Amino acid sequence: MAESQKNEPDAPLWVTLDNNIQAMSYKSIRVNFKNISKRASIKKPVNPHSFRHLAVTNWILDGLNEQEIKHRCWLVPRISTDVTYLC
Known part of the structure; x- marks a missing residue:
């Protein structure tokens, strides 16, 4: 994230890691959580x-x-x- 965006109240909390640095969609965040919880063997919904x-x-x-x-x-x-x- 650009240094100028760190203190902006409207800056997205979750961003992509590619060169475009855009806000992640809810679906992308959900899929990432699901994949991480599966790798960590977490049984509860994450x-x-x-x-x-x-x-x-x-x-x-x-x-x-x-x-x-x-x-x-x-x-x-x-x-x-x-x-x-x-x-």
Whole structure:
């Protein structure tokens, strides 16, 4: 990733490793997770969504309130999403 993109809030989190350095699609990330988990002999489902659930669960255990969790999950405050669903 270019040095100028490191501090940009809209820069992608997951990027390709080729010379074009583009944002990876959700499908590409999911396939990579699946392949890595298979090589590591992990039996449980491993995908980006399961990492989201794990993060939210840890934030709840750390004592964050619902508004802080929604902010970290990039949820718009007007959306009535129950934090319980995210866990």
